[in-house]
Amino acid sequence: MKRIFAASFLLTVTLTIRTSAGEAWIVERHHGFSAIRSQQSAKHKEPPSLDELLATVDSLKNKTELPLRHISFTAFFRGDTTVQTELLRQFEVDYPELLRNALASSGNMHNPRILPLRDKFSDALLKTPTLIKIERRMNSIGYTISSVSHEKFSISKSSDPCIFHALVTLTLSAKKERDNTVSPHPTH
Numbered sequence: 001m002k003r004i005f006a007a008s009f010l011l012t013v014t015l016t017i018r019t020s021a022g023e024a025w026i027v028e029r030h031h032g033f034s035a036i037r038s039q040q041s042a043k044h045k046e047p048p049s050l051d052e053l054l055a056t057v058d059s060l061k062n063k064t065e066l067p068l069r070h071i072s073f074t075a076f077f078r079g080d081t082t083v084q085t086e087l088l089r090q091f092e093v094d095y096p097e098l099l100r101n102a103l104a105s106s107g108n109m110h111n112p113r114i115l116p117l118r119d120k121f122s123d124a125l126l127k128t129p130t131l132i133k134i135e136r137r138m139n140s141i142g143y144t145i146s147s148v149s150h151e152k153f154s155i156s157k158s159s160d161p162c163i164f165h166a167l168v169t170l171t172l173s174a175k176k177e178r179d180n181t182v183s184p185h186p187t188h
Contacts, residue, residue, distance in 0.1 A: 025056040034060075035070040038077075050080065050130060057137045068143055071134075071170040078165060086128035088161055094127070095120050103162065107155035114155065121166065122148040131170075138172060146173040 028035045036056055053073070060068065077083060091099040098117040105113035125131055125148055135145050150166040 025053050027056065027060065033067050033069040035072065036068070037072040038074065050082070050133070053134065054137050057134075057141060060141060067174060068141075068172050070172065072168070073170070074167045077168045078163075080130075083128060083130040084163055085161065086130055087125055087164055090124040090127050091117065091120070094124055102155060103157065107157050107162075109152055109154040114153070118153040121150055121153055121164075125150075125168070134170070139175070142175050143172045144175055145170050147171045 025036055025038055028037060036053070038053070053071070088099075095117060098120060102114045102117040105111045107114060109118070126135075126145070131145070131148075138144060148168065148170055150168045153164070153166045156163040156165060
């Protein structure tokens with residue numbers, strides 16, 4: 001058991017890109033693939049920024065050692081007011097009744113009135129300008145967003161506007177792996 005733990009520990013290498021404000025997007029190299037993860041510094045309360053993510057993606061443009069598979073951006077999603085506002089607007093446009101019902105409930109992740117909105121979360125998030133911008137940048141380095149997964153979706157109504165909470169991961173695939181299939185997500 002100790003050897004298995006030691007071997008798996010050695011297979012992960014982490015590169016951190018930090019700004020003067022202390023935010024970070026971390027590139028983790030695992031056995032067989034890479035992932036980008038957002039991290040919020042305990043010292044600085046600001047979330048990692050979209051510009052930093054895009055700079056991290058650009059820094060990977062000419063590096064092909066390991067394929068990129070995931071972007072985990074829970075810290076970014078939780079703290080970025082722009083993506084929060086965009087998601088609220090997308091819910092208002094696409095699912096107004098589900099949003100009204102969810103906002104009339106406690107917002108608790110187990111509340112039956114929030115579950116239908118939770119089921120539409122990935123679709124709505126993919127349509128936001130922020131995700132469209134990330135998709136374009138991923139396209140520029142040969143990747144596309146193949147899916148969005150999330151856990152623990154809830155709504156905090158104590159602020160105006162409300163804040164959506166979720167552990168969010170983007171799953172990526174190389175364009176060549178998709179056999180020249182057109183991305184299902186708008187990139188205009």
